[in-house]
Amino acid sequence: MTTTINDTEALVASVKDADLQRIGTKILNDERISFDDGVILFERGSLAYLGALANYVREKKHGDKTYFNRNFHIEPTNVCVFSCKFCSYSRLYAHKEEGWELSIDQMLDIVKSYDGKPVTEVHIVGGVHPKMTLSFFIDLLKAIKAHRPELHIKGFTPVELDYMFRKAKVSTEEGMQLAHEAGLDSLPGGGAEIFHPEVRKEICEDKVDAEGWLHIHKVAHNLGMHSNATMLYGHIESFAHRIDHMDRLRKLQDETGGFNTFIPLKFRNKDNDMSHIPESTTIEDMKVYAVARLYLDNFPHIKAYWPMLGRKNAQLTLSFGVNDIDGTIDDTTKIYSMAGSEEQSPTMNTEQLVSLIKQVKRQPVERDTLYNEINVF
Numbered sequence: 001m002t003t004t005i006n007d008t009e010a011l012v013a014s015v016k017d018a019d020l021q022r023i024g025t026k027i028l029n030d031e032r033i034s035f036d037d038g039v040i041l042f043e044r045g046s047l048a049y050l051g052a053l054a055n056y057v058r059e060k061k062h063g064d065k066t067y068f069n070r071n072f073h074i075e076p077t078n079v080c081v082f083s084c085k086f087c088s089y090s091r092l093y094a095h096k097e098e099g100w101e102l103s104i105d106q107m108l109d110i111v112k113s114y115d116g117k118p119v120t121e122v123h124i125v126g127g128v129h130p131k132m133t134l135s136f137f138i139d140l141l142k143a144i145k146a147h148r149p150e151l152h153i154k155g156f157t158p159v160e161l162d163y164m165f166r167k168a169k170v171s172t173e174e175g176m177q178l179a180h181e182a183g184l185d186s187l188p189g190g191g192a193e194i195f196h197p198e199v200r201k202e203i204c205e206d207k208v209d210a211e212g213w214l215h216i217h218k219v220a221h222n223l224g225m226h227s228n229a230t231m232l233y234g235h236i237e238s239f240a241h242r243i244d245h246m247d248r249l250r251k252l253q254d255e256t257g258g259f260n261t262f263i264p265l266k267f268r269n270k271d272n273d274m275s276h277i278p279e280s281t282t283i284e285d286m287k288v289y290a291v292a293r294l295y296l297d298n299f300p301h302i303k304a305y306w307p308m309l310g311r312k313n314a315q316l317t318l319s320f321g322v323n324d325i326d327g328t329i330d331d332t333t334k335i336y337s338m339a340g341s342e343e344q345s346p347t348m349n350t351e352q353l354v355s356l357i358k359q360v361k362r363q364p365v366e367r368d369t370l371y372n373e374i375n376v377f
């Protein structure tokens, strides 16, 4: 481990700012920090201070263990009825000839192309296509489970689910039950963006709101399903908006305990309606990971999505609270390369990922979606 308790205690004792010292003491005493504390950390916490505290919490929770997962992605369509300003990926339904839409057979062929490969999860996420209904996806889920029953299906954001449930005229509870029975095992973290309505109305006003997003995850948790949560940061949001976002998640997690992982997503500005906004610096990125680790005390895991962040910066996050790197993605996903991510071809094999983690003296652990350990390297 790179941080000892004594080092962190000494650092907290030596910090000049009384608020930062008070917050640091809370963290050392395992006390929850407040909303205002979270904002102060963003406003006044140095990178070194936030990093040391976040690393202290990370090592207390997980030691040096750094998890990864062997998964692949299916993106059923990039045609979307919504028009999020940050999205570089979707084609409006009016221009659907510029997009793609896969049939059930085509998606099953993708699943079959992984036959015999040691993947444990498929992540299904895409645009919201009006013709891809709840019954279409139920058929897809059943077909995947019939072919490979043990493959964990993590799929569909509340944006997609809310649309398909409303179109099918079923309640969230009924719709989620149907999807779960057909084979949906857990929910990914997408569609959350920034929950606060001041931001949502500027960047993604026509899709499911914060209450709707949180309700769908709550219903999934009540069915015994687990899920993730993301936050799209580094555009027009304030520090208070970020903390508000994490606070809503922390409250739901207190109620249900159903979240596994929080994934900050750095806004990338290529080819979208927010291209005029400069991207966040690496220093700001690391602060976001660190504050997330400190604020979300009831989230077991903080994940860095390396295709978006780049391999080197993903490595750096392992000193700023992160204990999970997603993933061994063998498929070439399109959503991030289209938004200008560091990785134009976001694939890494297990050996490369393991050595990336070992280079920074952490212990690589392959996990399944629910963090059961499969292999320790």
Ligand code: V47
Binding pocket: 086, 087, 088, 125, 187, 188, 189, 190, 191, 192, 193, 228, 229, 230, 231, 232, 263, 265, 266, 267, 268, 269, 270, 272, 305, 326, 339
């Ligand atoms: O909700 C879209 C984001 C998300 C951009 O749960 C962008 O394991 C940055 O949620 N710049 C979907 N981000 C992807 C997602 C995800 C990814 C990896 C793992 C998991 C998980 C979930 O992608 C969207 C949106 O926030 N996104 N455009 C952009 N220009």
Ligand code: SF4
Binding pocket: 080, 081, 082, 083, 084, 087, 088, 089, 090, 126, 127, 128, 159, 204, 207
């Ligand atoms: Fe559609 Fe998702 Fe893109 Fe928004 S982020 S336009 S919901 S594909």
